[in-house]
Structure formats: C-alpha cells, structure tokens
Amino acid sequence: MIELRPLPPKEAVEYFRQKGYAIGFDYRDVWQAQHQAAFTVAKAMQLDLLQDIRAEVDRALDEGTTIQEFQKRLTPNLQARGWWGRQQQRDPLTGAEVEAQLGSPRRLKVIYDTNLRTAHAEGQWARIQANKAAFPFLEYDGANSENPRLQHSAWDGLVLPVDDPFWLSHCPVKEFGCKCRVIPRSARQLERQGKQVGQAPAVATRSYVNARTGEVQQIPEGVHPAFHYPPGGRRASLARHLVEKLEAAPPPIARASIADLVGGQAFAEWYRKPAGSFPLAYLAQGLAERLGAKTQLVALSEDTLAKQLREHPEITLDEYGVVQAAIDQGEQILDARDGSLIFILEEAGYVTVIKATKSGKGVFLTSLRRLSSRQAQRDRELQRLRKKADKLRPTE
Incomplete structure (x- = not known):
C-alpha cells in the first residue's frame, strides 16, 4: 500500500x-x-x-x-566527508583550538x-x-508537548488581534524544540466557542550578552535569545544582514552565495518588494581598488531598481544574473566624468555600470541596459575612443 x-x-x-x-x-x-x-x-x-x-x-x-x-x-x-563526531577545530573568531561537536x-x-x-x-x-481580514485574531496554542515550558503554558488559550505587538516577540517558534503554535480565529469562531479577546500579558525580560559580538539585549522570558526576532522578517534589515555577512565571508563563499541568492527566491522576493540594498555581484580585489572601494560587494539599491523599472522596463528579473558575468568577462571602461566603471559584454548584449560611494564603503550597480539602448551607444562610443587613444599612445 x-x-x-x-x-x-x-x-x-x-x-x-x-x-x-x-x-x-x-x-x-x-x-x-x-x-x-x-x-x-x-x-x-x-x-x-x-x-x-x-x-x-x-x-x-x-x-x-x-x-x-x-x-x-x-x-x-x-561521515564520508569527515564531518562527524567530536573533533579539534580552530575557532576563526578567537583562533583557539576547541573540541567541537560536528x-x-x-x-x-x-x-x-x-x-x-x-x-x-x-x-x-x-x-x-x-487572510487577516477574515481571521483577525490569533489564539496561542501551548499544549502540544508532554512537558510544555511553564511560560508557554501560561499563554495557552490567549486570544489577541493579529496585529497586537505581542506576536512580534512571542509568535512561535521561540525555543529549540518548541511545539507551540498559533491558530487563526474569526470573530464568529470565538463567539461560537465562547472565547474572549484578551490583553497581552506583561512579560519580564532578562539581559543577555552575545559572547561572540558583545551585544547586550533584553530578551523576554520564555524566548531563547537565538529566536528573538519578529516573524515575517524585515526586508531592509535582512538585506543589511546579507551584505554584512557576505562582506565578511571568504571570496569563494561570497561569490557562490551571491549567485545562489540572485538566482533564487530571495532576490525575486526583494525585487517584488524592495527595501534596502540587495547583494548582486562580487568584484575581484583589483577592480575594487580601481574603483577606490573598500568592499568587493556590488549591491542593487531600491532607488536604482525603481529607476531601472522606469528607464529600462525591458530588463527583466532574470537578467540581473548577467551582472556578474559582465564584471568578470566584459570590456572595462572607466568613465572619467564620475568615476564609474562600465562593462560591455558584447556576446550577451549588455552594458553594466557600477560605481563606488564617495567613502568607498559601498559599490552599487547604477545601470543595466542592453546594447541596443541609446545610453549603450554612448558607452560604445567611449569604448571606440579609448581604443583609438590606445593606438595613438606612443610605445617605449
């Protein structure tokens, strides 16, 4: 069967x-x-x-x-990869050798x-x-374990509006192994079941110090520090976290992670509702230095995406994956007027333009366009003039 x-x-x-x-x-x-x-x-x-x-x-x-x-x-x-059991490992943060559980x-x-x-x-x-218009309330269900946590048991049966701030800090999952959940309720369901909308309980907090970063936070009782974040995510802060982590990662990891992000659902979601800046490509160290940049990460800001959608509506979501290829393989032109780098990728038919911020702390895509566009013709003229200048330059 x-x-x-x-x-x-x-x-x-x-x-x-x-x-x-x-x-x-x-x-x-x-x-x-x-x-x-x-x-x-x-x-x-x-x-x-x-x-x-x-x-x-x-x-x-x-x-x-x-x-x-x-x-x-x-x-x-x-086991075949050797990632099993307890082994001596070097902590990259402290440099110390520790016995780690793999x-x-x-x-x-x-x-x-x-x-x-x-x-x-x-x-x-x-x-x-x-669906909150139809189900505007949530009921906390904390009775799903043989040995429920006392704090979570105290919230069992609590009914609050969907938009009550309590859910931002207490909507499950909030602990390792936590089996609590919330149940959407309509006003009619609550009336039928004889349940009342309550008030969010006062929850004490405790100080927690992240020993890896030194950050001090106030964590609500009943919430593990690792799970202290709101459901649904905050797109701007998530994009910022991505940028921070990728900047700290080794170049091969950063490049592979960016390719995965841009080609996956993460970029599609950000593209649909942009907030902050999304990591789009990775520069070789030499290119970063040529731009005067202190980072090798190339990002797409929400403002530039809005401009792209206005000025180049023909560029689709899937085409942003070409930016890395243009940076890696395209012919480079340094635009002396504003210090931006132009990459012409003849074979694929795209022009990519990136520019560092004045501080050098950020590098952003400023334009992605097809070679057939009017702006691209200007780029190709720059390319022609540069090649002509190179031929006229005296050799030693």
Whole structure:
C-alpha cells in the first residue's frame, strides 16, 4: 500500500527556498533575524557541505521526510566527508583550538526540527497576514508537548488581534524544540466557542550578552535569545544582514552565495518588494581598488531598481544574473566624468555600470541596459575612443 503524505504548505517551502547561505563556526555567528535570510549549520565551514545538508532539509520539508529518513540519508554522506563526531577545530573568531561537536544523530535532529518548524511557522505567518481580514485574531496554542515550558503554558488559550505587538516577540517558534503554535480565529469562531479577546500579558525580560559580538539585549522570558526576532522578517534589515555577512565571508563563499541568492527566491522576493540594498555581484580585489572601494560587494539599491523599472522596463528579473558575468568577462571602461566603471559584454548584449560611494564603503550597480539602448551607444562610443587613444599612445 502506498503511503500518502500531506503536501506541505507552499508558503513554508517558498520561505525556506528563498534563503541564501551563511558560514558560521558558532551558532551565535549567524544570529536571530539573519536566519530568515540564510541557511546555516554551526561549524559546517564549507559551502558544498552546507549545500548537501540544505538539500536534505529541503527534501524533508517538500516531501514530508521523517527524521529517521533524514538521518539515514545524510549520515553516511557526512561521515564520508569527515564531518562527524567530536573533533579539534580552530575557532576563526578567537583562533583557539576547541573540541567541537560536528555531525551526530542529536545534531541532525536539531537541524531537522528547527528548520522545519521555523519554515512552517514563517509560512503560516505569511498566510495569517494574507487572510487577516477574515481571521483577525490569533489564539496561542501551548499544549502540544508532554512537558510544555511553564511560560508557554501560561499563554495557552490567549486570544489577541493579529496585529497586537505581542506576536512580534512571542509568535512561535521561540525555543529549540518548541511545539507551540498559533491558530487563526474569526470573530464568529470565538463567539461560537465562547472565547474572549484578551490583553497581552506583561512579560519580564532578562539581559543577555552575545559572547561572540558583545551585544547586550533584553530578551523576554520564555524566548531563547537565538529566536528573538519578529516573524515575517524585515526586508531592509535582512538585506543589511546579507551584505554584512557576505562582506565578511571568504571570496569563494561570497561569490557562490551571491549567485545562489540572485538566482533564487530571495532576490525575486526583494525585487517584488524592495527595501534596502540587495547583494548582486562580487568584484575581484583589483577592480575594487580601481574603483577606490573598500568592499568587493556590488549591491542593487531600491532607488536604482525603481529607476531601472522606469528607464529600462525591458530588463527583466532574470537578467540581473548577467551582472556578474559582465564584471568578470566584459570590456572595462572607466568613465572619467564620475568615476564609474562600465562593462560591455558584447556576446550577451549588455552594458553594466557600477560605481563606488564617495567613502568607498559601498559599490552599487547604477545601470543595466542592453546594447541596443541609446545610453549603450554612448558607452560604445567611449569604448571606440579609448581604443583609438590606445593606438595613438606612443610605445617605449
């Protein structure tokens, strides 16, 4: 008999698949809301290793794979790679040699449980926001475990409006292994069940110091510091987190992560509702120096995207993937008027223009256009004049 498994909510799958990658030695290196934008596993310091683990998490989420199946498929791979058991590892932050726990059945269970629960919770939050006109209330359900946390049990049955600030800090999941959830309710449902809309409880906070960064935060009781971030994400802050993490990553990791982000759901979501700046490409060190830039990351700002949509509506979402190829392979022209770099990629038929900020702390795409456009003709004239000047330049 064929076992039929329920299909996962598409919002949960979409949420997980929009993530990029982030390398971190300690679980606090990729912190709080950064998890909404990047997939990470502490001490998995190689991108291909992260990709393999992520592929199995994706399969578990999409196909309903059980924890036993997840462990059975992933364990031999991790063992063959040597990422298993306790081993001496160098902490890149401190330089100290520490005995680190790599793969184990317990760690795989945490990876499986945390990623699936948070994906389902974020997917549900997207549905809650889409349907809050019909279901304007949420009920906290904290009775889903044999040994529920006392703080979470105290909130069981609490009914509040969807937009109550309480949910931004307490909407599950808020602890490792937490099985709490929220249930959307309509006014009619509440009336039928004899339930009343309550008031958000006063929740005490405690000081928490992230030993990796020194940051001090006030964390609500009943919330693990790692889960102290609002559901749904804040696009501007997530984009900022992406930029910060990619700037700190080794060049091969940064390039691969950017390609994954730009070619995936993360960029599509940002493109649809832009906020802040999205990492788009990565410069070789020599190019960054030529621009006078202190960063090798090329980003697309929401203002430039708005300009692109006005002035170059023919450029589609998928075409932004050509920016990296233009930077890597295109003929370079330094525009003396404003210091921008123009890349002409004849074969693909695109012109890409990037420019560093005055401080050099940022590099941004200022234009992506096709060679057939009027602006591109000016770029090609610059290219022609430069080649002519090169021929007239005396040789030694």
